[in-house]
Amino acid sequence: MIFEFGLIFGSIPKMLTGLGLTLQLLLLSSFIGLVLAVITLLMRISGRWFLVAPAVVYIYIFRGTPILVQIFVIYYGLPQFEFIREGVFWPFLREPFWCCILALSLNAGAYVSEILRGGVLGVDKGAQEAASALGISKTQSFIYITTPIAIRLSLPAYSNDIISMTKATALASTVTLLDMTGVARTIVAQTFAPYEIFISAAIIYMVIAWMVQKGFGMLERRMSRYIKATR
Amino acid sequence: MSEEKPIIVLENVCKYFGNFKALTDVNLTVQKGARIVVCGPSGSGKSTMIRCINRLEEHDSGRIIVAGNELTDAVKNIDAVRREVGMVFQSFNLFPHLKVVDNLTLALKLVRKVGKPEAREIATRYLERVHIPDQADKYPSQLSGGQQQRVAIARALCMNPEVMLFDEPTSALDPEMISEVLDVMTELAEEGMTMICVTHEMGFARSVADQIAFMDAGEIVEIAPPSEFFQNPRSERTKLFLSQILSH
Numbered sequence: 001m002i003f004e005f006g007l008i009f010g011s012i013p014k015m016l017t018g019l020g021l022t023l024q025l026l027l028l029s030s031f032i033g034l035v036l037a038v039i040t041l042l043m044r045i046s047g048r049w050f051l052v053a054p055a056v057v058y059i060y061i062f063r064g065t066p067i068l069v070q071i072f073v074i075y076y077g078l079p080q081f082e083f084i085r086e087g088v089f090w091p092f093l094r095e096p097f098w099c100c101i102l103a104l105s106l107n108a109g110a111y112v113s114e115i116l117r118g119g120v121l122g123v124d125k126g127a128q129e130a131a132s133a134l135g136i137s138k139t140q141s142f143i144y145i146t147t148p149i150a151i152r153l154s155l156p157a158y159s160n161d162i163i164s165m166t167k168a169t170a171l172a173s174t175v176t177l178l179d180m181t182g183v184a185r186t187i188v189a190q191t192f193a194p195y196e197i198f199i200s201a202a203i204i205y206m207v208i209a210w211m212v213q214k215g216f217g218m219l220e221r222r223m224s225r226y227i228k229a230t231r
Numbered sequence: 232m233s234e235e236k237p238i239i240v241l242e243n244v245c246k247y248f249g250n251f252k253a254l255t256d257v258n259l260t261v262q263k264g265a266r267i268v269v270c271g272p273s274g275s276g277k278s279t280m281i282r283c284i285n286r287l288e289e290h291d292s293g294r295i296i297v298a299g300n301e302l303t304d305a306v307k308n309i310d311a312v313r314r315e316v317g318m319v320f321q322s323f324n325l326f327p328h329l330k331v332v333d334n335l336t337l338a339l340k341l342v343r344k345v346g347k348p349e350a351r352e353i354a355t356r357y358l359e360r361v362h363i364p365d366q367a368d369k370y371p372s373q374l375s376g377g378q379q380q381r382v383a384i385a386r387a388l389c390m391n392p393e394v395m396l397f398d399e400p401t402s403a404l405d406p407e408m409i410s411e412v413l414d415v416m417t418e419l420a421e422e423g424m425t426m427i428c429v430t431h432e433m434g435f436a437r438s439v440a441d442q443i444a445f446m447d448a449g450e451i452v453e454i455a456p457p458s459e460f461f462q463n464p465r466s467e468r469t470k471l472f473l474s475q476i477l478s479h
Contacts, residue, residue, distance in 0.1 A: 126324035130383075133285055134338035134390060135313040144337060148328050226328050226370040 007196035008203070011187055015201055018183035021097075022208075025169040025179060029101050030162055033108025040113035045120060055113070062110035067103060067168050075099040075175045096175040104168060111161050119154035120146055152223040159216030163209045170205075180204060236299075238263045238315075238394060238425055239284060244293035246279055246449075253279045254290070255449040261394070261427065266420050268436040269429045271446035272472060277429040280446070281396045284427070285316045298393055314342075317387030321399040323379045325371040325386070331358070332367040335386050343390065357385040361415050377408030381415055388419075395419065397428040433476060437461065445469045 043055040062070070078084045078093055092098040123146050131141040173182035184201040188194045239261035246254035254276045261267060269277045282288040283295060286302055286309045295302040298315040302308060326334050335354035339345040345353065358364045361381035363374075371379050380400055387395060397416065401409045413435050420426060420439045430436065436443055437457045444454040447468045453460070464470045 124324075124327070126320060126322050127326050129287055130318075130320060130324035130326070130386075131338075132287060133313060133316075133318040134386070135310055135342040136338055137341075140341050144341065145326055145328075152328070227372055 004193065004196055007191070007193055008200045011184075011197050011200045012204065014187060015180055015183055015197075015204055018178055018180035019204065021172070021177060021179040021182075022166075022169050025097075025100055025104060025172055025177075026162075026166055026208075029104035029108055029169075030165055032101065032105035033112055033165075036105060036109025037112035037116055040109055041116045041120070044113065044117055058106075059110045059114060062107050063114070067107050068171050068174065070103040070107060071100060071171055071175060074103050096172070096177050099175060100169075100172040100177060104165065107168070108161065108165055111164075112158065115154050115157045115161060116150065118157065119150035119152075122153045123149045148223075152220070155216060155220045155223065159213060159220075162212050162216070166208050166212060167205060237261055238298055239427075240294070240296045241280070241284075242294040242296075244280070244283060244290045244295060246276075246283060246288060246290045253449050254283070256293070257449075257451055259444065259451060259454075261425065263393070263425055264423050265425055265442065266440050267427045267442045267444060268440035269427065269444045269446060270431060270433070270436065270472070271452075275446040276449040277446050278398050279449075281318075281398055281427055281429055284394075284396060285313055285318055287318075314390065315393040316396060317390055317392035317394070318396045319380070319383050319387055319398065319400045321402050323371070323376070323383045323403070325379055325383055327371055330368055330370055331363075331374070331382050334371065334382060335389050338386070339389055353389055354385075357388045358382075360388065360418075361385045362411075375408060376404045377411045380404065380408075380412045384412075384415055384419075394425045394427070397426065397430065399429050399431070401430065401432055431476065433461075445472065447472070 040055045040058060043051040044059075046052060074093070075096055078099075084090065084093060087093075093102075127145050127149070128141055131145055132138075136144070169179055170181035172179045173185055176182075178186065180201050184197050188197045191197065237260045239259070241257050241259040244254055244257040245252065257276070257280055259267075259280075269280065271277050279288055283290045283302075284297060290302070297312040300308045300311045300315075302312060325331075326337065329337065332351060332354050335357060336345075336347070336350035339350040339353060340347065355364060355367065358367055361384055363378055363381055363385075366374055366378060366382070371382065374382065384395075384400075400416070401412050404412065409432070413432060416426070416428070416435070417439055428435075428440075440457050442454055443457055443460040445452050445460070445464075445466070445468070452466045453464065453469045455465075460469075461473065464473055
């Protein structure tokens with residue numbers, strides 16, 4: 001077969017027409033996912049069974065099933081129900097874009113809440129005891145001591161999750177969306193050059209992943225200023 | 232008048248960790264201005280006892296009354312007690328993500344509702360008192376162990392407590408840093424601070440304490456002024472302990 005390097009770089013500009021959608025999926029579902037994650041985390045560590053139980057079930061379901069299956073269930077499965085089609089959310093749920101956002105957000109929420117929980121559990125008990133001894137309330141202590149330390153502890157795993165999300169957005173192409181992978185598939189159908197086109201898509205994903213990694217690396221260094229001094 | 236009314240009273244305090252009885256009928260009365268050193272083998276309940284005094288541990292039976300507030304489940308009482316009691320821990324327990332000065336001002340701002348400039352002023356005053364005013368804008372990890380422990384002492388003092396509890400404040404320190412912390416504690420004692428100090432520093436106990444309490448197996452076995460405690464220990468267990476720690 002003939003491998004055309006020219007086609008790899010030549011198709012990048014076309015690929016970039018899907019970049020906007022990929023980034024929208026990524027940013028929107030990361031944000032909603034983070035909000036869900038914080039709510040789930042607070043439920044999970046509340047110590048009240050009626051809050052803990054739903055959080056645990058939610059995490060279990062969304063970590064235990066493939067995102068692709070979740071997208072299919074939401075996109076193909078939900079419209080089977082009459083009450084969904086007549087419900088207030090139908091204008092959203094009939095759009096593949098919002099189905100993807102929903103699936104990706106729910107997925108991110110489950111994963112990220114566990115990442116954050118790891119961070120919270122990693123905070124030294126001593127600092128919290130010192131806060132109690134000073135008369136600082138549990139809530140204040142959580143806000144001013146646990147949270148900032150837990151965020152820093154969670155960052156490496158969180159950046160990893162955002163990179164996973166970047167790649168998971170490619171699944172949007174399976175429900176007719178023209179994100180980067182969707183665009184790539186369209187071009188492949190026209191040019192019959194799967195190698196070059198998908199490699200060109202892969203390059204752009206790698207650039208995004210690289211930027212995410214660098215960005216979080218900078219954030220991590222900034223937030224770790226207080227530790228660097230010792231070692 | 233107030234000198235007759237003790238600031239801390241422990242009456243028949245018992246505390247269990249699961250099936251293990253950590254404190255057995257502990258009785259202790261602390262007058263204002265008293266300087267009590269608590270010693271004893273590890274696992275004897277020393278830390279548990281002082282941690283009960285500010286409710287970092289809950290006692291299971293008996294009564295603990297601090298500055299007129301009995302410690303119960305009532306959050307109001309716990310808050311009231313913690314306002315009167317400062318604590319210094321073995322492992323410093325500074326807030327690692329905050330600069331030294333912010334370690335000192337956090338509780339002032341959150342608990343005492345002191346404004347920022349005033350909080351900073353108070354913090355600076357106490358950092359001077361523990362001889363490290365120039366470290367205010369560093370992070371705890373940039374300081375030596377001795378300096379960190381002095382920050383911890385200053386942080387507790389900022390809240391203007393009536394009583395200071397020290398839980399083995401020098402046990403985690405390198406030998407050359409112990410004296411800088413003990414010096415600060417001695418100065419505090421000289422200024423009339425009421426303190427209860429768990430420590431193995433017998434030199435400090437001898438020179439600063441007005442009472443030494445010896446604990447073993449969750450009980451206060453003996454409590455006496457230093458001269459009597461070191462020269463004429465009454466209990467066999469005390470004698471054994473002293474022979475072990477003073478033998479070299």
